[in-house]
Amino acid sequence: xxxxxxxxxxxxxxxxxxxxxxxxxxxxxxxxxxxxxxxxxxxxxxxxxxxxxxxxxxxxxxxxxxxxxxxxxxxxxxxxxxxxxxxxxxxxxxxxxxxxxxxxxxxxxxxxxxxxxxxxxxxxxxxxxxxxxxxxxxxxxxxxxxxxxxxxxxxxxxxxxxxxxxxxxxxxxxxxxxxxxxxxxxxxxxxxxxxxxxxxxxxxxxxxxxxxxxxxxxxxxxxxxxxxxxxxxxxxxxxxxxxxxxxxxxxxxxxxxxxxxxxxxxxxxxxxxxxxxxxxxxxxxxxxxxxxxxxxxxxxxxxxxxxxxxxxxxxxxxxxxxxxxxxxxxxxxxxxxxxxxxxxxxxxxxxxxxxxxxxxxxxxxxxxxxxxxxxxxxxxxxxxxxxxxxxxxxxxxxxxxxxxxxxxxxxxxxxxxxxxx
Numbered sequence: 001x002x003x004x005x006x007x008x009x010x011x012x013x014x015x016x017x018x019x020x021x022x023x024x025x026x027x028x029x030x031x032x033x034x035x036x037x038x039x040x041x042x043x044x045x046x047x048x049x050x051x052x053x054x055x056x057x058x059x060x061x062x063x064x065x066x067x068x069x070x071x072x073x074x075x076x077x078x079x080x081x082x083x084x085x086x087x088x089x090x091x092x093x094x095x096x097x098x099x100x101x102x103x104x105x106x107x108x109x110x111x112x113x114x115x116x117x118x119x120x121x122x123x124x125x126x127x128x129x130x131x132x133x134x135x136x137x138x139x140x141x142x143x144x145x146x147x148x149x150x151x152x153x154x155x156x157x158x159x160x161x162x163x164x165x166x167x168x169x170x171x172x173x174x175x176x177x178x179x180x181x182x183x184x185x186x187x188x189x190x191x192x193x194x195x196x197x198x199x200x201x202x203x204x205x206x207x208x209x210x211x212x213x214x215x216x217x218x219x220x221x222x223x224x225x226x227x228x229x230x231x232x233x234x235x236x237x238x239x240x241x242x243x244x245x246x247x248x249x250x251x252x253x254x255x256x257x258x259x260x261x262x263x264x265x266x267x268x269x270x271x272x273x274x275x276x277x278x279x280x281x282x283x284x285x286x287x288x289x290x291x292x293x294x295x296x297x298x299x300x301x302x303x304x305x306x307x308x309x310x311x312x313x314x315x316x317x318x319x320x321x322x323x324x325x326x327x328x329x330x331x332x333x334x335x336x337x338x339x340x341x342x343x344x345x346x347x348x349x350x351x352x353x354x355x356x357x358x359x360x361x362x363x364x365x366x367x368x369x370x371x372x373x374x375x376x377x378x379x380x381x382x383x384x385x386x387x388x389x390x391x392x393x394x395x396x397x398x399x400x401x402x403x404x405x406x407x408x409x410x411x412x413x414x415x416x417x418x419x420x421x
Contacts, residue, residue, distance in 0.1 A: 006150060006392035010047030012366075014038050015057040017358055018337065018374040025057065027364045030390040034360050048393070052368050052386060056377050058340060059357030060365035060387065061119035061321030062347035065209075065239045065267045065305035067159075068107035068124040068144070069098075069137035072310045079312035083279040084214065088186075090312040095129050103140035110309050111148060113319035116397050118367030120389040121153040123209065123351055125181050126172075128160035134168045135175060142176040151394045155179070155351065157209045162187035166200055173204055179235075180204070183211035190219040198228045207235035207352070213243035216277055216288050223255055226262035235352040237265040239305075242273050242288030244295075252291065256298035265301040265350025268292045268342070270327040272307035272314040289332050292342060303347040304328055304339075321347075322369075322381040329378065336378045364391040370399075 012025040017035075026033040026042040033043060070091060079090035107124075114122060126137045138158070145154040158172040159181040169180060180201040187193035194210070201208045208229065212222050222238055229236045238259075244252055259266065268290040277288030292302035306324050309317035317323075321343040328339035348356055348365075356365035370384040371377035387395040 006389070006394050008047035008392050009050060009364075009388055010045045011042050011049045012057060012368065013049060013051045014053040015055050015358075015368055016372070018056070018058060018340075020373070023358070025358055025366075027388075027391045030364050032358060032360055032362045032364050032366075035358055047391075050368075050386065050393070054370055054372070055368040055386065056371045056374065057358045057366055057368045058374070058377075059344040059348070059362075060121070060367045060389065061114075061117065061343055062121040062303075062351060062353065062365075063114060063119050063305050063321065064123050064237070064265075064303045064347045064351050065269055065307055066110075066114075066122050066124040067126075067308050067311065067313070068110055068122070069103050069126045069141060070308060070311040070313070071110040072106040074310045074312065074315050077312055081315070084276045084313070087276065087312040091127075092130065094312075095127060096131050098129060098136050100136050100140045103137055104143055107141060107144050108147065110319055111144065111152060111154070115152050115387060116383070116385070116395050117318070117320040117322070118369070118385050118387050118395075119152075119319070119321055120365050120367075120387065120394070121155075121348065121351065121353055123155040123157060123179075125157045125159040125209070126177065128158055128164045128168050128172055130163075134164070135172060138172050138175050138177060145176070150392075151389060153353070153389075157181035159183070159211075162189075162193045162196075166196070169200055170204070173206065179207045179209050181209045181211070183214065185211070185213055185215070185219040185221045190221050191224050194221050194224055195228060198225075201234065202232070205234065207237075209235075209237045209239065212238035212241050214240040214273075216242055216246050216286055218243060222264075223258055226255075226258040226264060229264065230262040235265075235350075236263070237267055237350050239267040239307075240269055240273060241266050241290040242277060245288055245291050246286070252294065253298065256295050256300055259295070260299045263301070265303060266290055266292060266295055267347075267350060268302070268304040268328070268332065269307040270304065270324060270331055271317060274327070274331060275314050275316075287331060289328075291332075292328075293332065293334050293338065296338070301346070301350050302342060303350040304342040305347065320381060322378055325378050326381065336375050340374060340378060364388055 308314035
């Protein structure tokens with residue numbers, strides 16, 4: 001991986017849209033100026049022109065729910081395989097020895113892998129730690145955000161459990177964290193912890209991003225969350241929400257209406273929840289993915305993210321929004337178009353970011369991937385990509401494959417001769 005300064009882009013020529021149309025795209029600073037049929041005259045703007053025949057262009061990926069402070073810690077921790085409770089125990093034990101520079105190194109590596117895949121905006125939770133120094137991870141990610149300025153947008157969420165005092169949340173916000181987070185469904189009194197977190201966010205006038213209903217059969221905090229923030233003016237999101245996948249249709253319909261009214265964005269996290277859920281079932285293993293297709297039909301704003309990457313909560317992960325989209329198709333029963341929307345436009349929407357994509361007037365957050373169609377891009381997800389953030393080229397990966405020549409002696413298969421009957 002080499003480092004080069006971001007390059008301003010004036011136009012992308014000969015690219016394919018998800019619709020199948022082949023177009024030229026003019027950029028003007030951080031905005032898309034025009035999208036016209038390929039070969040048409042384009043307005044002149046400053047920057048480099050990229051000729052990209054054979055590439056499909058979509059809105060850049062956005063990761064609405066990451067844990068960069070935990071990422072790539074699996075090898076150091078060597079946790080047991082298992083459910084959410086085991087993952088939490090493994091992480092808490094390791095976090096007592098957490099090092100700021102090591103956290104920064106791991107987080108940076110993961111963020112740059114995300115960038116190479118086409119993710120230009122990331123919202124990451126950062127743990128408020130037990131022990132003497134609760135803000136080790138916070139300081140590391142504030143440093144990372146400064147490093148990534150101009151290359152990737154990074155938003156930080158303070159993640160604290162019910163034993164983390166309000167003063168620690170306040171210190172994290174003072175240190176540069178953007179939103180209040182937590183996992184009230186894990187508290188002894190889930191609604192009390194929820195109300196505490198909502199009150200804290202209201203007091204500081206910042207948004208909320210809560211881990212919500214993160215088990216197939218557990219505390220119901222989403223309905224209380226909806227009641228608490230209806231009519232509020234700050235962004236609010238709910239991650240996981242896997243309990244909703246087990247609800248009868250009538251109950252889900254009623255809850256979806258509450259969530260829609262409260263304008264809470266729901267974030268499905270297929271890869272981590274497929275790993276964490278169902279360990280206690282010996283047969284007919286249930287799979288936990290928030291039913292964002294049904295929620296979207298009900299008018300709820302929805303998105304999807306990858307959540308954890310190679311840590312006790314998920315031992316795998318490719319830092320690629322197209323991996324998340326593929327899982328939404330195969331495990332979440334979404335069409336490829338809807339799955340891609342959930343990790344691009346939908347993700348940006350629940351994060352409160354400006355609309356982006358290959359549309360005149362939109363923010364120039366784009367990814368070009370070598371593919372002939374949207375379905376091919378989601379299915380094969382080649383690493384051959386061009387990534388544009390705020391109208392500037394910030395990453396490019398070229399893939400070269402060498403394959404042995406096929407034998408010319410392989411006989412051509414022909415149809416068997418017809419026989420009379």
